[in-house]
Amino acid sequence: MSTFIIEGGHRLSGTIEPQGAKNEALQIIAATLLTSEPVHITNIPEILDVKNLIALLEGMGVKVTRHSKGDYTFQADDVNTDYIKSKTFVDKCASLRGSVLIAGPLLARFRTAFFAKPGGDKIGRRKVDTHIIGFENLGATFTYERDMKAYHLVVPEGTTLKGCYMLLDEASVTGTANIVMAASLAEGTTTIYNAACEPYIQQLCKLLMAMGVTIEGLGSNLLRIHGAEKLGGATHRILPDMIEVGSFIGMAALNRSSITIKNVSYDNLGIIPDSFKRLGIKLERRGDDIYLPEQDKFIIETALDGSILNIADAPWPGLTPDLLSVMLVVATQCQGSVLIHQKMFESRLFFVDRLIDMGAQIMLCDPHRAVVIGLDNRLPLRANKMLSPDIRAGIAMLIAAMSATGVSEIGNINQIDRGYENIDIRLRALGAHIERRD
Numbered sequence: 001m002s003t004f005i006i007e008g009g010h011r012l013s014g015t016i017e018p019q020g021a022k023n024e025a026l027q028i029i030a031a032t033l034l035t036s037e038p039v040h041i042t043n044i045p046e047i048l049d050v051k052n053l054i055a056l057l058e059g060m061g062v063k064v065t066r067h068s069k070g071d072y073t074f075q076a077d078d079v080n081t082d083y084i085k086s087k088t089f090v091d092k093c094a095s096l097r098g099s100v101l102i103a104g105p106l107l108a109r110f111r112t113a114f115f116a117k118p119g120g121d122k123i124g125r126r127k128v129d130t131h132i133i134g135f136e137n138l139g140a141t142f143t144y145e146r147d148m149k150a151y152h153l154v155v156p157e158g159t160t161l162k163g164c165y166m167l168l169d170e171a172s173v174t175g176t177a178n179i180v181m182a183a184s185l186a187e188g189t190t191t192i193y194n195a196a197c198e199p200y201i202q203q204l205c206k207l208l209m210a211m212g213v214t215i216e217g218l219g220s221n222l223l224r225i226h227g228a229e230k231l232g233g234a235t236h237r238i239l240p241d242m243i244e245v246g247s248f249i250g251m252a253a254l255n256r257s258s259i260t261i262k263n264v265s266y267d268n269l270g271i272i273p274d275s276f277k278r279l280g281i282k283l284e285r286r287g288d289d290i291y292l293p294e295q296d297k298f299i300i301e302t303a304l305d306g307s308i309l310n311i312a313d314a315p316w317p318g319l320t321p322d323l324l325s326v327m328l329v330v331a332t333q334c335q336g337s338v339l340i341h342q343k344m345f346e347s348r349l350f351f352v353d354r355l356i357d358m359g360a361q362i363m364l365c366d367p368h369r370a371v372v373i374g375l376d377n378r379l380p381l382r383a384n385k386m387l388s389p390d391i392r393a394g395i396a397m398l399i400a401a402m403s404a405t406g407v408s409e410i411g412n413i414n415q416i417d418r419g420y421e422n423i424d425i426r427l428r429a430l431g432a433h434i435e436r437r438d
Contacts, residue, residue, distance in 0.1 A: 003411045004424060007433035008383060008404035011294075012257035014430050018244040018264060019045040019421045020070060024200035025238050026098035027177045028207055029053055032062070032074035033105035034184060035211055037233030044070045044238060048418040053098045060084055081110055090114045090150045103131065104178035107140055107153050108161060108185035115142075115151040130168055130175030137166045138179070138186050163188035163227055171196045171221065171315040177204055184213040186227040195223045198316040199268040203239060210234035240265045243322045244420065246272050247395050249292060250326040251427075253281045254333055254403040256377070258294040259430060266290070270317050278309060279327065279334055300336030300374060308371075312341035321345060325396035328352065332360040332381065333403070334374035342368050351393035354386045358404055383408040391419035398423070402432055 020043035029050070032039040044050060046069065054072070058064050061080040065073040083089050084106060093099035094116040106113035115128065128151075132142060135153055138161040142153045155161055163186050168175060176196040181204075183190035195201070197219055205215045205223070211234045214226040245264045252259045253276070266273075266288055273283060273290070280298030284291045301309050313321035321344045328340045332355065342348050346367045356362055358381040361373040383406030388394030394416035401408035410416075413436070416423060424434045 001411055002413050003409055003437045004398065004401075004413050004416075005435045005437060006398065006401040006408045006410065008402055008406060008408060009380070010255070010402070010431055010433050012252060012255050012259055012427075012430040012432060015260040015262050016248055016426060016430060017262040018240040018248070019047070020238040021045070021200060021241040022047060022049060022243070022419055023173070024203050025050050026053055026101055027200060027204045028236055028238060029057065029074065030098075030101035030105055030177075031181055031204060031207055031211075033057070033076045033079070033102060034109055034181060034208075035231040035233060036075070036077035037231075038073050038075045039211075039233055040073045040235040042071050042237045044072055045241065045421050046070060047421045048414065049096065049098055052096050056092055056096065056099060056102070059089070059092070079110065084110070085112065085114065087148055090116050090148050094149065100128065100131065100174055101178060101181075103153065104135070104180075104182035107135060107155065108182045111155040113153045114145070114148060115153055116149065130170055130172040131178045134166060134168070134175060134179035135182060137164050138162065138182055138190065161186035161227075163190035163225070165191045166193070168192060168194040170194070173198055173201060176201055176223075180204065180208070180215075180223065180225055183225040183227055184208050184211075184231065185229075186225075188227060190225045190227065192223045192225070193221065195221050196315060197221050199239060199242075199270075203236075207234055207236045210236065239268055242269050242272060243320065243392075245269060245290070246276070246323040247326050247399070247420075249276050249281065249283060249290070250330045251399050251402060252292040253279075253295065253298060253330050254399055256294060256296055257292070259292055260286075261290040261292070263288055264290055271319055272323065275311065275319050275323075275327065276330075278311065279330055279338070280336075281330070296377065298330075298334040298374075300331065300334045300338050302336070309336070309338045310341060311338055313344050321348070322392050324348070325351070325392045326399060328362075328370060328372055329355065329396045329400050331372040331374055332362070332400075333377050335376040337371060337373050340370045340372060348390070348393065351389055351397065354384060354397060355381070355400055358382050358384045358400060360400075380405050382406060385409045387411045388413055388415040391415055395420060395423075402427075402434070
């Protein structure tokens, strides 16, 4: 198991550029299964989760050509249909959260798909009901195969997937993506209400439109997908990762450092910059970059009636849940108090015990809520030995360790590697003292 050794207390300086967006990359790579023609994708983050999904596609018979770092062509013209029905394949899918996204394309193009209970972060229950119900609405049937430990989805003999109206029970990002991909080859028009509308869903729709699908309602929660008989090839560039952008904002603030984050696609960051500003962090938009000046004091806003600030996650255009862990760590050294309300996942706040051991003043109210009492940099965090339970808690621990007094150790960093590409090398270039030990 690899470990990070971090000597805290070193200020950062310079510029850093976010990688391509992990969550978009998983959707876009899955969508290449919808056509037999080449699909060229650039700005792919070469992180563990993405590499695992690419390897999964290669095992299915997809031709993958790596032209250069982050630059790939996929061609699914010879998919092994026997392999995608095998237990070996299903077991591999079960170990990778992103594998849920291949069910829609496989069902649409090959009329059958196994939907394994997905792996990934240990952050509480993550339902797949939205996906399954959406496929049923389009005309698929399913059974649960106990020996495979997976749902088996099929398009009944003599029928096709047919467009329809559906109201999703939740604005699931992966659920919306899966249903949109399945609907792209369905007969007629599919209308999805309460669809997720994140920039990454918009990006997926733009790729599908370039492949030959007509889609209305981009950027809204009401999508209309006019299915095509066949999809063609296309070229697509993945957006910068908004979670990395937010993570770098948090790192600069907690280390009282001045850095520039380059090429952030600012217009696609939504409420993220303003959410950090509510913690007292100054940041400037400079074209498509973000500049963070050196700052020693951060004063947390209060509500208009004087009550404690409440920062909560919500479906887009609300605040992404993936940044609440970062904002919680930053708040430990601000002036004032804040309630962090993690509504969408039930176990993501349990890592705060490690921060309390480091000297943070945090009251964990329940699995969803924590009150942070800012120390205003009067009492710096202390070094600690920790294990990363998931990607976002892992990066939050790393940010805390970078500001702490002494040398910290973070184990199980493969969780961080799943979402952040060469993070130790990139942070050393800014002046961080971080070493990877295998």
